Amino acid sequence: MTHSKPDAPFFERIALVGIGLIGSSISLAARRAGLVGEVIGCARSAATRDRALELGLVDHVFADPREAVEGADLIVLCSPVGTFSGIAEAISTAISPGCIVTDVGSVKGAVVRDVGPHVPDNAHFVPCHPVAGTEYSGPDAGFAELFDNRWCILTPPAGADPAAVEKLDRFWQLCGAKTETMDANHHDLVLAITSHVPHLIAYNIVGTAEDLETVTQSEVIKYSAGGFRDFTRIAASDPVMWRDIFLNNKEAVLEMLGRFNEDLSALQRAIRWSDGDALESLFSRTRTIRQGIIDAGQETPEADFGRGPEQHSSGDES
Amino acid sequence: MTHSKPDAPFFERIALVGIGLIGSSISLAARRAGLVGEVIGCARSAATRDRALELGLVDHVFADPREAVEGADLIVLCSPVGTFSGIAEAISTAISPGCIVTDVGSVKGAVVRDVGPHVPDNAHFVPCHPVAGTEYSGPDAGFAELFDNRWCILTPPAGADPAAVEKLDRFWQLCGAKTETMDANHHDLVLAITSHVPHLIAYNIVGTAEDLETVTQSEVIKYSAGGFRDFTRIAASDPVMWRDIFLNNKEAVLEMLGRFNEDLSALQRAIRWSDGDALESLFSRTRTIRQGIIDAGQETPEADFGRGPEQHSSGDES
Numbered sequence: 001m002t003h004s005k006p007d008a009p010f011f012e013r014i015a016l017v018g019i020g021l022i023g024s025s026i027s028l029a030a031r032r033a034g035l036v037g038e039v040i041g042c043a044r045s046a047a048t049r050d051r052a053l054e055l056g057l058v059d060h061v062f063a064d065p066r067e068a069v070e071g072a073d074l075i076v077l078c079s080p081v082g083t084f085s086g087i088a089e090a091i092s093t094a095i096s097p098g099c100i101v102t103d104v105g106s107v108k109g110a111v112v113r114d115v116g117p118h119v120p121d122n123a124h125f126v127p128c129h130p131v132a133g134t135e136y137s138g139p140d141a142g143f144a145e146l147f148d149n150r151w152c153i154l155t156p157p158a159g160a161d162p163a164a165v166e167k168l169d170r171f172w173q174l175c176g177a178k179t180e181t182m183d184a185n186h187h188d189l190v191l192a193i194t195s196h197v198p199h200l201i202a203y204n205i206v207g208t209a210e211d212l213e214t215v216t217q218s219e220v221i222k223y224s225a226g227g228f229r230d231f232t233r234i235a236a237s238d239p240v241m242w243r244d245i246f247l248n249n250k251e252a253v254l255e256m257l258g259r260f261n262e263d264l265s266a267l268q269r270a271i272r273w274s275d276g277d278a279l280e281s282l283f284s285r286t287r288t289i290r291q292g293i294i295d296a297g298q299e300t301p302e303a304d305f306g307r308g309p310e311q312h313s314s315g316d317e318s
Numbered sequence: 319m320t321h322s323k324p325d326a327p328f329f330e331r332i333a334l335v336g337i338g339l340i341g342s343s344i345s346l347a348a349r350r351a352g353l354v355g356e357v358i359g360c361a362r363s364a365a366t367r368d369r370a371l372e373l374g375l376v377d378h379v380f381a382d383p384r385e386a387v388e389g390a391d392l393i394v395l396c397s398p399v400g401t402f403s404g405i406a407e408a409i410s411t412a413i414s415p416g417c418i419v420t421d422v423g424s425v426k427g428a429v430v431r432d433v434g435p436h437v438p439d440n441a442h443f444v445p446c447h448p449v450a451g452t453e454y455s456g457p458d459a460g461f462a463e464l465f466d467n468r469w470c471i472l473t474p475p476a477g478a479d480p481a482a483v484e485k486l487d488r489f490w491q492l493c494g495a496k497t498e499t500m501d502a503n504h505h506d507l508v509l510a511i512t513s514h515v516p517h518l519i520a521y522n523i524v525g526t527a528e529d530l531e532t533v534t535q536s537e538v539i540k541y542s543a544g545g546f547r548d549f550t551r552i553a554a555s556d557p558v559m560w561r562d563i564f565l566n567n568k569e570a571v572l573e574m575l576g577r578f579n580e581d582l583s584a585l586q587r588a589i590r591w592s593d594g595d596a597l598e599s600l601f602s603r604t605r606t607i608r609q610g611i612i613d614a615g616q617e618t619p620e621a622d623f624g625r626g627p628e629q630h631s632s633g634d635e636s
Contacts, residue, residue, distance in 0.1 A: 195544025226513025
């Protein structure tokens with residue numbers, strides 16, 4: 001992938017409110033493409049602030065979001081979405097004229113509701129969602145390539161300034177992402193099935209496995225290569241971030257979960273009544289969609305995600 | 319991992335009934351360790367037989383399992399478990415005295431039931447399950463390292479010859495696996511939660527996503543990096559193999575599925591009633607078990623399974 005560098009920084013001063021996996025990756029990706037003059041960070045925790053400076057992710061760092069956003073021409077909210085309302089209210093009068101205010105939240109309807117009213121008329125509000133991440137959190141988790149070839153969804157509200165939307169769109173592309181524009185509510189429905197419900201059922205099955213009396217935790221761990229371990233990756237995602245996602249995309253998640261449950265009941269019945277044809281029929285058609293994802297460059301074709309056997313085992317831990 | 323090579327072949331003649339991912343990997347792993355004189359293959363499909371010879375996986379290949387097992391001192395059933403009963407009946411009188419008959423099926427109670435009665439008294443029946451695999455099938459999918467550092471569970475029936483069990487146990491260790499002995503019914507319960515139910519819910523959510531009217535297949539594919547794509551790997555597993563697993567581990571799967579559903583209902587309710595504490599509490603404790611799996615050498619600690627961004631995208635496929 002080539003990153004053509006613009007002559008002048010795209011943004012003179014980016015304020016990242018939250019310097020976790022996504023915030024730190026934005027800093028690294030923006031700098032890789034020469035898109036930014038100064039990066040300002042903001043984090044509540046002193047440990048995160050110190051670490052962000054130490055890693056060179058930010059030029060300056062603040063605890064107070066008002067101080068952090070001062071003079072910024074791009075403000076990116078990168079904290080859990082449950083914090084957005086309070087942050088937006090706090091920074092409202094400190095936002096510079098012409099500034100683009102955006103976020104990276106995994107829900108968009110609630111962000112429009114919570115942040116929109118606090119962005120002054122002389123600034124621009126363009127919510128975003130880069131569909132990328134790993135199971136790790138915090139400033140050490142970021143890397144410049146996180147957004148490469150991943151989709152970033154922009155959900156500009158009605159009446160958003162086209163030039164601001166275009167500028168942010170270009171910014172994400174220069175950070176390596178492919179971009180798409182979408183209605184916020186439709187975004188929430190799409191992500192409910194491609195991200196939120198998958199996370200919910202992964203968290204759920206890991207919880208179920210932990211609570212069993214008939215199978216020990218040691219057995220779950222030893223034989224997890226049968227499929228279970230894949231779910232533990234997603235179920236290791238940031239707890240507060242995900243709590244806030246479910247609290248803020250309730251309607252779409254419950255709708256998709258209803259569909260999932262309905263289909264699972266049918267499968268359960270097929271097993272109980274030994275309906276092999278129903279099982280084989282479903283199991284045969286689900287292969288196709290993975291090939292589509294591989295063909296679209298969103299997944300590796302390598303067997304087992306390219307994981308090799310772990311040779312650095314601690315040995316007979318059982 | 320070192321593989322100390324025994325002086326004489328462990329087995330003079332191994333008959334692999336079924337030459338898919340597991341059968342072909344057994345051939346490659348056994349040869350890597352110098353464990354075998356001759357490898358005989360058996361497959362119903364002429365294409366598989368030709369390919370197995372072409373790849374050098376087998377020295378001779380047959381369509382008829384009776385012919386394949388003649389003179390073998392180890393017979394391994396590597397086809398879908400639903401075929402075991404018929405195969406065992408067909409080969410029964412062709413099994414050599416002293417031969418060890420085993421299998422690699424993902425369920426064990428049904429195998430004891432279906433195969434046991436057909437193994438003559440002068441041979442040894444020791445069911446096995448190597449907990450290893452990928453989403454690919456067929457003779458091209460095999461590789462010698464598949465069992466390295468993975469667990470292989472032996473479920474010898476009461477009264478099994480200790481020397482035969484010990485020999486098979488050692489065979490698997492020399493093929494790279496760690497071994498454990500377990501009661502067949504307990505195996506089926508453990509695997510129901512670590513493998514069978516995870517596969518079922520992965521198949522299910524991929525089916526649900528495909529059937530939606532409000533979200534297009536193209537959207538599901540594009541935004542699958544939000545978590546969904548992980549499930550498609552498991553849901554790309556062999557349909558017939560998995561149909562047979564569910565038909566043959568009905569009781570344990572339905573029990574574990576009942577627990578999963580109960581827990582999911584509680585989560586669903588927590589979302590509906592905005593019980594953030596309940597969500598955060600579950601999401602926090604599920605992190606621990608992944609660390610246990612990584613510490614046990616059963617998973618990579620690398621972010622996102624070590625997958626990089628796919629640079630060989632076909633581009634704007636949308």
